[in-house]
Amino acid sequence: MPQYDEGSLGMWRDTQPIFLPRLREIVFGDLSVPYARKTFAVIHAPNLRMLALQLMDGDDYSPVFGMLAGRFPELRILALHEVGILRAPAAYKKWALFLQSIPKVFSLKVGRLDSAMVDTLVLKAETYIVDSDADLDPNRQPLPPLLPALQCVEFVGVRCSDVRNFVTWRRDQVHTPIAKAYVLAPPPEDPLTPEFVGELSPQVGLIIDPNIIQAEEADLRARALLG
Numbered sequence: 001m002p003q004y005d006e007g008s009l010g011m012w013r014d015t016q017p018i019f020l021p022r023l024r025e026i027v028f029g030d031l032s033v034p035y036a037r038k039t040f041a042v043i044h045a046p047n048l049r050m051l052a053l054q055l056m057d058g059d060d061y062s063p064v065f066g067m068l069a070g071r072f073p074e075l076r077i078l079a080l081h082e083v084g085i086l087r088a089p090a091a092y093k094k095w096a097l098f099l100q101s102i103p104k105v106f107s108l109k110v111g112r113l114d115s116a117m118v119d120t121l122v123l124k125a126e127t128y129i130v131d132s133d134a135d136l137d138p139n140r141q142p143l144p145p146l147l148p149a150l151q152c153v154e155f156v157g158v159r160c161s162d163v164r165n166f167v168t169w170r171r172d173q174v175h176t177p178i179a180k181a182y183v184l185a186p187p188p189e190d191p192l193t194p195e196f197v198g199e200l201s202p203q204v205g206l207i208i209d210p211n212i213i214q215a216e217e218a219d220l221r222a223r224a225l226l227g
Contacts, residue, residue: 017044024225029054036064040071049224050077057084057114066094068101075102076224081111081156089128096120096128099146106149107220111156118162121146122169145174152220154182154213159190167204180205182213 023045029052031039036056051072056064062085085091095117110118120128125143150170155163163183171177181204186192192208200206207213 015042017042020045021047023048025050025052027052027054029056031056033059033061033063036061037067040064040067045072047074048072049074050079050221051075052077052079052081052109053083054079054081054111057082059084060086060091062086062091062094065098069094069097070101072102073104075105077107077109077220078102078105079109080113080117081109082113083117084114085117087114087116092116092120092128096125096146100125100129100143103144103147104149105147106151107154107224108147108150108152109154109156110158112158115162118166121150122166122173124174145176148176150176150178152180152182152216153178154184154217155186156184158183158186160186160192160196161190164196164200167200171203178204180207180216182207182216184208184210184213 020043023043024047026043026045026048028036028039061083065085085095099120108121125146129143130140153166155166160183163181163186167178167181181200183192183206197206197208207216
């Protein structure tokens with residue numbers, strides 16, 4: 001994967017961002033890393049409620065998440081479809097710092113997302129954010145879980161075994177269980193089965209009916225935009 005430094009912003013680095021206090025929703029797709037960074041560099045939307053990124057894989061998009069950390073404190077819904085980052089500690093740290101900066105997110109939608117990015121949400125934040133030297137400090141307080149307000153996760157095209165692991169690990173590893181899991185179009189090599197439904201239903205509100213999912217998506221969006 002190509003990697004990009006601060007110089008890749010070029011003349012955009014010193015551009016004054018446009019203040020958009022009423023902007024509530026952004027949907028971007030199929031942007032290169034440099035173009036995504038240049039686009040976000042000119043947007044100042046502190047009251048954004050919903051962010052959707054799609055078809056942004058094949059490169060290391062961690063610099064994009066790195067520059068977004070702290071930019072959207074009011075975000076409520078995060079949707080990611082086919083988004084990727086480099087499998088390296090520095091890239092994971094940028095991704096985790098972005099997640100740490102959006103603690104009010106209650107709904108997450110993931111579609112064909114790199115499993116390592118999803119794992120960030122079910123392991124302790126220290127795994128990605130804390131430098132090894134900090135572990136020597138006996139007074140260091142543990143970090144809160146990433147996305148502590150997360151209630152609903154929609155999995156699109158995700159293996160059922162990965163859904164099962166997410167639900168279980170989110171509960172057992174970071175002690176912040178989700179309330180609902182929406183499962184759509186899992187791959188044929190790991191499909192929905194009665195055994196899967198029977199195992200997960202006692203742990204979480206499992207919803208697999210596309211019509212119900214669509215209706216609840218609309219409710220979640222309305223709740224986010226009006227909140």
